[in-house]
Amino acid sequence: MSLFVFGAFMLLQENLQHFLTGLGDQIRINAYLEKGLGTSDVQSLGVRIKTFPEVERARHISQEQAWLDFSAALGAQSSLLDGLPRDALPSSFEILLKPAYRDGPVVEDLANRLKKEKGITAVEYPQEWIDRLSLVVLAVQWTKWFLGGVLFMAAFFIAGSTVKLAILARKDEIEIMQLVGASEELIQAPFVLEGMIQGIAAGAVSVVGLWSLFRFLDRQVASSVGLFGASAQLQFLDLKSIALLLAIGWLLGAAGSLFALRRFVRTWKS
Amino acid sequence: MIQLFHVTKTYPPKSQALTDVHLEIGKGEFVFLAGPSGAGKTTLLKLLFREEEPTEGRILIDGKNITRLNSRGIARLRREIGLVFQEFKLLPRLSALENVALAAEVVGMPRRESQTKAYQLLREIGLRDRYDAKPLTLSGGEQQRVAIARALVNDPLIVLADEPTGNLDAEAADETMRLFLKIRENGTTILIASHDLELIKRYGSRVIALRQGRVADDLHRVQQEGSVG
Known part of the structure; x- marks a missing residue:
């Protein structure tokens, strides 16, 4: 059960991360250019911007394009622009950041450096949006570690208790083995092995349970979050995460049984 | 084969099971550890196969000090000792x-x-x-x-038996004792804890009597063959 809950949390975290990565694509810096900048100047500025390590893509938006985009954004109200000259809006570079750099302070620092570039008059970026996004990512990361820790402990003791029952059932056998001079390792080995097998089996059952849950949610929820586009599509745990879940089960089973066995033998001897 | 030097065993808080026990048992000896319940017979056996650790004193088995052993050492020691219990185990x-x-x-x-x-x-x-x-x-x-x-x-070098005939009828008890005597012929040291005086009289060539955790008597006598067969 603990592994299932832990796995469910991994699933949630992976999907949330995926979702946030998708939203991160919308974090863009707009660098507005001086009026009357020549084509070669614009081109060299574009090349210069792309040399920044944080920048994934930089797209030049001409004054004409800016006008068209704005007009399209206004939709039915585009008539408001009637009477204004077509070069009323400045040309700009729309800069998309690499995922690793979509973080509040990094974006602010890059914006400050861009402002110092010759030919750029102003830099705009969604400060509040970035801050919130960073906060959500941070909260997810911390919750993951906190909940992960609590669940590890729970699974550890549950595995220990399960093995304790097996130990109790074979108390006489352990005692006899001790009396005839069996080594500690030989006595512990079958219980640790049993713990490992149970741990892996619990991990496998959790993966199957999570897959069923995922299929159910995928059908039920996908349509309601469809407005977020592709980034909101649910994703199942990747192979690495499944292997991690099985490995955690294996490790918890082994450690839990060893812990229970040592505690049991100590209590029994005293 | 078995040597105890001033061995004392105290269970917390202040229950003294054995007090200043000094004993030597040679190779191939057939020894009864006699005494009423609570005299310290079982505790003494437990010290010999290191189920318990002495509070004071030193115990040597075949010349090796077994007073302080880790779990590996205890396992090795037990491979040289055969154990027999009243409840068979x-x-x-x-x-x-x-x-x-x-x-x-x-x-x-x-x-x-x-x-x-x-x-x-x-x-x-x-x-x-x-x-x-x-x-x-x-x-x-x-x-x-x-x-x-x-x-x-x-x-094993030694066989330790704790009340081995306690759950047996007289005939089976005799059979068991005859078996121990036969084992002794191979040079194995036998130490049997028992409170059955009749049995001790019939088979005991050496009887160590414990009383309130102390050695009260250590009697050697010649085995009467007639009583064994």
């Missing part, structure tokens, strides 16, 4: 043969070899036809003989 899910062979297997003897040796021992103690019987289908005397075979399977 056999595993009910295993056959007589498997119970005996288990003791050899856990110390590393290959399965085939341990089973052959177990079968030989069962044959020697008169259980050839019952080797595949489960302990609960055997009589008390037969179960104790299986337990003795298990104690012998690793060729």
